Amino acid sequence: MLGEDGTAAGPADSVSDLAAAVAEREARQAPRWVWAATEEIYPGLLARLTVRPARCHDLKLVESLLLAHEERYGLPRALGAAWARLRGLPVPDDPPDGGPDDQPVLFAADRQRLPAGTDPLVAVAAVHADQQRRIALAEHPDRMRLLCAAESAGALAAAEMTYDGLPWSAAAHDELLTGMLGPRPTGGGTRPKLLGELAGQIQEALGRQVNPDSPAQLLPAFARVGVQIASTRSYVLREVEHPAAALLLRYKELSRIHSAHGWAWREQWAPAGRFRPEYVVGGVVSGRWATRGGGALQIPRSLRAAVVADPEHRLVVADAGQLEPRVLAAMSGDDGLARAAAEGDLYAALARTAFDGDRQRAKLGLLGAMYGQTSGEVRPLLDVLHRRFPDAMRLVESAARTGEAGGVVRSRLGRTSPPPSRDRQDMTDGDARAWGRFTRNFVIQASAAEWALAMMASLRRRLTALGDGGNSGAGPRLVFFLHDEIIVHTPEEQVQAVESAVAESADEARCLVFGRTPVLFPLETHTVRCYADAK
DNA sequence: ATCGTTCGCCAC
């Protein structure tokens, strides 16, 4: 047990029944559990717990945030490394990242890289105290404290989502696959019927044997029938008149479904009615989550029909519309943009005031400003934005200039961009501009990720209150998270409570991350049996 | 055989 200042508030307890001890402490004092790394400790713990912890402090994730903030990006961040830096010992490298099956649980302690003979409890307490001290030294300590709490809460939610899984109907998936590809091939390695037929038709149209998966074979084959193309990318093929092009486009579409999300995929990643990707918290420099396995960042829209709620359950699907431009409006304090962002459809409002009602141009222009686009069509739109929304444009332009000059930028809560991998002197102008586009986008994308993280942490707490508070299967569960979208799987009688919790979480995140702002962060919520119906 | 890179597509 640690006091507010991070020092030990009592002697260490030794417990024989961990689940009972966690449940008892959660009920009595709602502690913030401090541990070396959620991803290594919590997944194994989850199955044994009756009550899920409300809060934690993940030393490894926080170390990462602090090192970047202190412009020491990239130093080892495991507990052992932080401890060694504190004590002036040789700093061990981090173990390579890997999945949970990468190392047996038995050796989990070794992954902290603590020097032999070090008492882990002493190291945890000391590193935690040091991190508290460093948080207080941050540019905005309160924001940094919030970021560390949100990142740690995200780590709890990530492990729980992998544990609970996204409901995935094998029957619905089969129906989709069979409709698109034909019956499942029985022999190993054989193509589904429709793919084989398409491959044959492509060969016929080109008049020779080609592997439709090989651009190197396709380009000369197309040339032989008089079609000169620079690549076999789909946007190139769409402009080609030759019948082989349409067949190849169809082949590519179906082949991708088969190889990336077909029957073999399901056996590996969604074998028992649940899709369980592994989320990598802080896996993207911008603070977005990455995933390992199963391609969870890219479930094709055409397969969403396979995500089906259990009997007497519903999916509450909520997605934050136009999140990034709203973040830009809130961060920059630009009056005009904030007025547009106070409406439900930001782009429409923007179009009304600055683009003669042309919503598409308003959207293109604003996205171009946030991504650093400069080419043709968008150029005049940027000029309009500069004139009408000078404060917003100054924010993104200043972030770009900082990056071009080799500097670092920070998100709203203080997540800090990595330094460029090369010294400014060694960068070409093209490199510098590319890095400027990265830092320009970083401030927006990273701040949007913070809003999403805060929203999810708030929702997780509210959902716990709706359930029995325990770790049984009952009650609403977060089951999916993707950048600006969440899915809650809930018993149908709790749908209304979940919908309210979602709306309250969005508003709480707005207040926590951006304080007083007229900018709205609406969540569009659809309650459905099947993900495909959430549109 | 195994590894790393490139192409190309999917998602936000």
Place this chain on the structure above:
DNA sequence: AAACGTGGCGAACGAT
């Protein structure tokens, strides 16, 4: 039209 940011991943392909 493809010089606009962040990712994951599978097949082909070239290097070892």
